[in-house]
Amino acid sequence: MKNAKRLIAAFLAATMMFSMAGCSAKQEAKTAEPKSTTQETQKNSAFADAEKKLEEALAPLPAKDSKAKLAALEITLANPFWVTMKEGYESAAAEYGVTIDVLAAPKEDDVNSQLETLKTLLSKDYNAIAISAITPFNLVPGVAEATKKGIPVVAVGTSVDAEEAKKVNAKIEAFITSDFEEQGKMGAEFIAEKIGSGKVAIIEGLPGAAQGEARKSGAQKGFEGKDGIEVVSVQPGNWDRKTAYDITTNLLQANPDLKGIFCANDMMALGAVEALKAANKKDQVVVVGVDFIEEAKASIAKGELDATVAMSPYLFGKGGLIIALKVLEGQTIDKDIYWTPLGLVTKDNVDSFEGWK
Template sequence: MMKNHLAILAFLISLFPSCDEPVVDPTSSGKKKGMIGVSLLTLDNPFFKIIGDHVAVEASKSGYDALVVSADKDIAKQGNQVKDFIVKKVDAIVLSPCDPKSIVPIIQEANAAGIPVFTVDIPCQEAGVKIVTQIATDNYGGGKEAAKAMIEVLGAAGGKVGVIHFKQAQSCILRVKGFREVIDAHNAGGGSKVEIVSELEGGGAKDIGYKAAEDALQANPDLRGFFAINDPSALGARAAVEKAAKADQVVIIGFDGMPEGKQAIKEGKIYADPIQFPEQMGVQVVQAIVRHSKGETLPAEILIPTRLYRKADADKDAALK
């Protein structure tokens, strides 16, 4: 009970100094720290954890406090978090939407409150929302890089390749689009032909990717390569290739650069990955907030390029065993 009295006392004392003159002028606007509210899809996935951590670090470098919360893939929870950000009057809101469609009324609420909204990794392309800028991986460019790696590894012989897709995700559609364009351009240029003979749904997951790769191998026994749109489905494809005892015949290109994927590259199980840079996303979104606050005009989207990561990179990577 004693503690309660203390709390009440503290409360009353804290109210006291507020009752003085209406105005002075604290000319120093740099004194007060701004606040950035960040609600990410999840923090269980290391990818988003890295984004969150880098937002926090970069924010404190730029004189902001960042409040990073996980929406746990629950759009209603994300909505509540944004409402709380609005009450706190944060200076900017960063979202990676749990659902790019259901997020619309939530972003509209932030718009109505006059708080600038930024997205990171997962864009929202719907009409009727005002987003300052959307920061995401250049998936299209990444797909192109994957195709270059495929052409490079197949060499003069060329051959048949299969794509393990995940069509629900806009990001994966862009990856495959980039991949196809470079392959087509290469084929048009003469020389060795790289032929995309199958495009199967891999669910972005190991088990479904495994089945898809198995089916592709059944249909095309002379398959020479797989492009899988992320690391789990690449690893699933690898398992299918091993089971069919075709590890020497079929090469695999993945995407993402998750720790497990990088490890597989180091062990030679995956040839290469266009890797994403969640660190960059975290840093860039804070820089975008600062630039917006400075009054600069920002592009509607800022794409972070991927980089091809091969065995040589993995061997130099201190983070791998």
């Protein structure tokens, strides 16, 4: 666990920097003093520092200009989160002198299309493939085929079920992910603290999706044991904005005194905000999402979305490419999980996350 602990500590330090920068921003507002070059440098260096810590934790880094041909299979490019992760892959590929093709399913729940895309990738001459599975099961047959062909597969963000993979000799060489349960817990605890007491709801992602299930579990734990907090609904929003809008509308009809909603991603959180605005109840209900996509950032700055748990899809992509190249070099990759940074973004500290991706 040495590498994992080192990476966690590094990113906790980075998160502390965000909080410090947020405090600086609040003080600036009080004094109306112009921002100094030092303050701007501190604010805008947070992501660069986190990126540097990622590279340190994954050392020794692979050699550059190997000319390896890689592929990455994401969940969907219809969500800005995965678009940013694609940018992370492509930027890292340019830096390391390799090529990468990034593909994805049309929708976040299209498990069959994602598997077929993986099988298509396996018919080409890629040296290694990075995957982010929609569910723990849908890509197992494709990974088994890759193992049989001798094509190494690394998992990024989400992986395959270990027991199912073992049954068919489907091997994942390395796995980089985030603490999805902690994301849910952070979001729920923020809501509980903001409202003090009252009715709350959880809009989870796609049923069976590992990250969605973990965020739901984390949110439930975050609400548990809080005096006066009552969870009145836990429903799947399937990562979809319109579905979350409809769920929120129905929640308000059944619970007109609702005070908080945790959503398992930002797209659903933005849908919930839209429904609350339509019902003239946004000021009554605290909404928190996960991902920190650009639209969520703008919504927080406007005082609409209350908070989101920021992770780094860009570093997911970069880290995934690095570990794929390490595998190709024959470097030993232990089974530790490499965590990406977490930070709670609110209106008070959103400026501190300038340049985050």
